[in-house]
Amino acid sequence: MDTQTSFGTLYIVATPMGNLEDITFRAIKILKQVDIIAAEDTRHSKKLLSHYDIKTRLISCHEHNEVNKIPHLLTHLKNGLDIALISDAGTPTISDPGYKLVTAVAKEKIDIIPIPGCSAAIAGLSVSGLPTDSFLFLGFLPKKKQKLRQALESVNNETSTLIFYESPRRVKTLIDIMQNTLGDRKACLAREITKLHEEYIRGNLSDILESLNEKEVIKGECSLFVHGQMEETTIDKEQLEKMLCEKLAATDIGTSDLARQISKEFKVSKKYVYNIILKLRTANFIT
Known part of the structure; x- marks a missing residue:
């Protein structure tokens, strides 16, 4: 007989980031049905639970006590109790406590179910x-x-x-x-x-x-x-000189600023562009 069928389930429940209405019907149902809610900050979470008349037992599980709490939570799960993990706002474990708990529970082959919702x-x-x-x-x-x-x-x-x-x-x-x-x-x-x-x-x-x-x-x-790094744009010397002539004729932008601008846009050496601009000015291409 597989004794794991009598284990409880760990639910990872997303909660509102600010507006209390941003919670799913399923999340409210789960928070009411589980045996224990493990919260990042019990004082903060009481506001949400009170708003939806959720009276489930509440315990703390935050950054500073998560490791110490894991053995106790595992015992509860192995005894058949269901636990919901919530953070102060949004989805638990996403830059919030819970990763270590989820890892430990997964190693014991205990069910872990996400209850999706808010994520900043x-x-x-x-x-x-x-x-x-x-x-x-x-x-x-x-x-x-x-x-x-x-x-x-x-x-x-x-x-x-x-x-x-x-x-x-x-x-x-x-x-x-x-x-x-x-x-x-x-x-x-x-x-x-x-x-x-x-x-x-x-x-x-x-x-x-x-x-x-x-x-x-x-x-x-x-x-x-x-924005991620833009795909590299190539430009040959003739095209570059033509474009620089047009920009120098149309604006009074400084040599260094223009070189920096073109360097970033076309992924070419700033020094290379700078020298071309100086050459154009010296040759009196731009009056």
Whole structure:
């Protein structure tokens, strides 16, 4: 006889990110039916449970006690009790506690069932205005600037849309370093998704940073969506010289700024472009 048929089930239940109405009927049903709800912050989760008259036993399972809680939760599951894991907002285990618990439960061949719902990464991506056919979720990056730069440099050539989470205190630092590391790419900053002061700022990274600098205070967790590396565009010397002549004739842009702009657009050496511009000016192609 397979004794595992008497085991309970671990449900990974997505909860609202802010608006309490963003929860599925199935999630409410599961939270009422299970024997135990393991929550990231019991005080925070009580508001949701009270709103839907859910009286299931509530225990804590967060970043600092998850490892110690695993043996107890496994015992409950092996004794046939069903457990629902919830985080403060959105889908558990996605930049939230729960990964270690899920891994441990999976090793015991106990059923783990997702109850889908909110996710800031997916919700924000859907309205970002950036490509959605391929994306790379990177969550929270290292806090130390050197490690942050290294993390960004490692995805510099990634062509998929990049998704990051960041706190309101560090988001401007992230964007500033990102702009210098990845270039001034198209992006979208989503803040306070589904909440009262919901906001989406679209444009280049420099535009978003400028908008944030105008705010006295930045509140709410932030999700940042950044365009991936564009496919390399090639251009021969004759085409390059013709285009530079046209740009120099039409604008008074500086040599260095123009070289930087063309270098990024066509993936050619800035020094190479700079020297061509100097040659054109010296030869009096541009008056």
